[in-house]
Amino acid sequence: MRRLFLLTICLLSVGAVCGRNLHVYLIGDSTCATKELAKQNPERGWGQLFRPLFDGSVTVCNHAANGRSTKSFRDEGRWKAVCDELQAGDYVFIQFGHNDQKHDDSTRYAAPAQYAANLRRYVAETREKGAVPVLLTPVVRRRFTGDALDDTHGPYAAAVRRVAAEEGVVLIDAERLTRAWVSSLGDEASKAYYMWVAPGTNPRWPDGRQDNTHFNVRGARTVARMVAAQLPELIPELGSRLKPSDFVVARDGSGDFFSLTEAVAAVPDFCRDTTRILVCEGTYREKIAVPATKRHVVLEGRGAVTVTWDDYAAKTGATGHPLGTSGSSTVYFGGDGWTVRGITFENAAGAVGQAVAVQCLGTDLRFIGCRFLGNQDTLYLYGVGNRDGETVAENACITFDDCYVEGTTDFIFGSAAALFRRCEIRSKADSYITAASTCRGQACGLIFEDCRLTAAEGVARCWLGRPWRDHAQTVFIGCEMGAHILPEGWHDWSKPHAQKTVFYAEYASEGPGAAPRSRVGWSRQLTEKEAQKVVEAFEKRP
Numbered sequence: 023m024r025r026l027f028l029l030t031i032c033l034l035s036v037g038a039v040c041g042r043n044l045h046v047y048l049i050g051d052s053t054c055a056t057k058e059l060a061k062q063n064p065e066r067g068w069g070q071l072f073r074p075l076f077d078g079s080v081t082v083c084n085h086a087a088n089g090r091s092t093k094s095f096r097d098e099g100r101w102k103a104v105c106d107e108l109q110a111g112d113y114v115f116i117q118f119g120h121n122d123q124k125h126d127d128s129t130r131y132a133a134p135a136q137y138a139a140n141l142r143r144y145v146a147e148t149r150e151k152g153a154v155p156v157l158l159t160p161v162v163r164r165r166f167t168g169d170a171l172d173d174t175h176g177p178y179a180a181a182v183r184r185v186a187a188e189e190g191v192v193l194i195d196a197e198r199l200t201r202a203w204v205s206s207l208g209d210e211a212s213k214a215y216y217m218w219v220a221p222g223t224n225p226r227w228p229d230g231r232q233d234n235t236h237f238n239v240r241g242a243r244t245v246a247r248m249v250a251a252q253l254p255e256l257i258p259e260l261g262s263r264l265k266p267s268d269f270v271v272a273r274d275g276s277g278d279f280f281s282l283t284e285a286v287a288a289v290p291d292f293c294r295d296t297t298r299i300l301v302c303e304g305t306y307r308e309k310i311a312v313p314a315t316k317r318h319v320v321l322e323g324r325g326a327v328t329v330t331w332d333d334y335a336a337k338t339g340a341t342g343h344p345l346g347t348s349g350s351s352t353v354y355f356g357g358d359g360w361t362v363r364g365i366t367f368e369n370a371a372g373a374v375g376q377a378v379a380v381q382c383l384g385t386d387l388r389f390i391g392c393r394f395l396g397n398q399d400t401l402y403l404y405g406v407g408n409r410d411g412e413t414v415a416e417n418a419c420i421t422f423d424d425c426y427v428e429g430t431t432d433f434i435f436g437s438a439a440a441l442f443r444r445c446e447i448r449s450k451a452d453s454y455i456t457a458a459s460t461c462r463g464q465a466c467g468l469i470f471e472d473c474r475l476t477a478a479e480g481v482a483r484c485w486l487g488r489p490w491r492d493h494a495q496t497v498f499i500g501c502e503m504g505a506h507i508l509p510e511g512w513h514d515w516s517k518p519h520a521q522k523t524v525f526y527a528e529y530a531s532e533g534p535g536a537a538p539r540s541r542v543g544w545s546r547q548l549t550e551k552e553a554q555k556v557v558e559a560f561e562k563r564p
């Protein structure tokens with residue numbers, strides 16, 4: 023029979039449209055349900071933490087509700103609401119049992135035989151809609167006799183297994199999975215995963231709570247991932263869309279943390295392995311400092327994710343002194359080896375002078391599909407900092423792929439070596455795009471390859487760059503330049519001596535702002551071979 027339902031799932035997967043979006047409906051009781059978050063409620067159902075485990079092609083609709091049984095879920099019209107939404111190819115995960123056992127409550131009680139009949143009816147009606155039913159046995163209660171975990175679901179868990187076998191339905195045996203897990207922890211250690219709340223530690227439960235049925239965030243997270251781990255074998259179509267992560271950040275309570283600051287703090291210090299952080303859709307108002315000890319991290323946004331703050335250089339800090347340019351940053355990336363995807367970083371201070379959205383202090387940083395919003399000094403590529411006149415053989419190296427950067431004055435600046443590929447660089451005012459402070463002796467500074475230089479309405483006079491420090495290097499390769507780029511292209515920041523030390527160059531610029539014959543005489547137009555060497559110098563760095 024097991025081979026039969028595995029074959030059925032495989033055939034469904036093969037017959038499905040490749041890459042189609044999938045919907046997973048969860049129906050069940052409080053151990054799966056989404057909990058409200060008032061007063062810092064620490065309780066979670068495993069279904070609440072299930073959605074972020076998949077990539078964006080899977081939508082999880084959690085209809086599980088506190089206190090419901092196979093009987094009351096239907097009698098209250100909850101199943102009809104789900105069934106009316108079902109489309110062919112959807113999945114329905116069915117998990118009841120805790121409340122069907124309640125003899126004294128006629129609205130919920132279902133004897134084992136009736137419980138099994140109720141499950142069969144859910145299975146049949148799911149299939150009538152062309153959807154795929156999945157049965158789950160109930161999760162265990164944390165109840166020990168001595169060192170042994172009690173069996174509190176006996177005939178009900180057995181009924182789920184029997185129905186799954188007889189109806190040819192995929193079975194995820196959550197009872198056996200959670201029994202092995204809780205038993206391995208033992209009586210005392212397992213309390214850390216359930217709703218055991220000490221008095222005076224939580225505003226939702228000021229007098230404390232000792233609950234052996236319901237999970238806290240840690241427990242729900244463990245069970246959700248336990249269920250997900252069965253999918254590659256049992257339901258390959260879903261299993262192939264799992265998106266592994268170590269930590270999930272979500273404002274709606276479906277993650278391990280509510281803030282990115284908490285997730286960064288949880289990254290192991292000096293870890294050699296990669297830590298993966300998923301940030302779910304939302305606006306996160308927080309100022310984040312990633313220390314040098316937090317390295318080798320993949321940080322990925324799901325949906326529209328914005329991290330925003332509004333400090334600025336002239337703002338008075340806690341000590342009574344101005345914050346300064348560096349102190350204005352919304353996010354500091356101080357650790358090496360971060361890869362960041364699909365996140366918007368914003369300094370929302372407005373046009374108040376220097377106000378940094380992101381400051382990059384680490385090396386081997388890579389930003390993919392990110393947005394950097396601000397005005398003056400939006401993106402600070404700090405590297406080893408300003409070492410004017412000093413020789414620095416190696417500096418931080420940073421890459422930006424398919425990103426968007428906007429600003430007014432010097433909005434891409436700093437000493438690091440940085441390669442921008444296929445990015446949009448948008449000027450919001452007549453001013454300077456870059457202000458490199460490349461150190462003497464560096465192989466390369468700022469490189470823009472296949473980028474688009476655009477401008478806001480009314481912006482008509484922008485320079486490609488000016489030298490913050492005398493050995494500034496900035497190169498544009500194969501870029502499309504809007505009409506806002508001035509024909510002379512480059513400015514010397516009223517430092518004529520810098521004309522002899524900077525390296526400002528272009529190759530194959532296109533668009534109305536491309537004017538190779540009108541550029542200042544101390545800039546360069548590169549040959550194809552020279553342009554290749556510039557990129558190679560970045561890519562072949564140690």
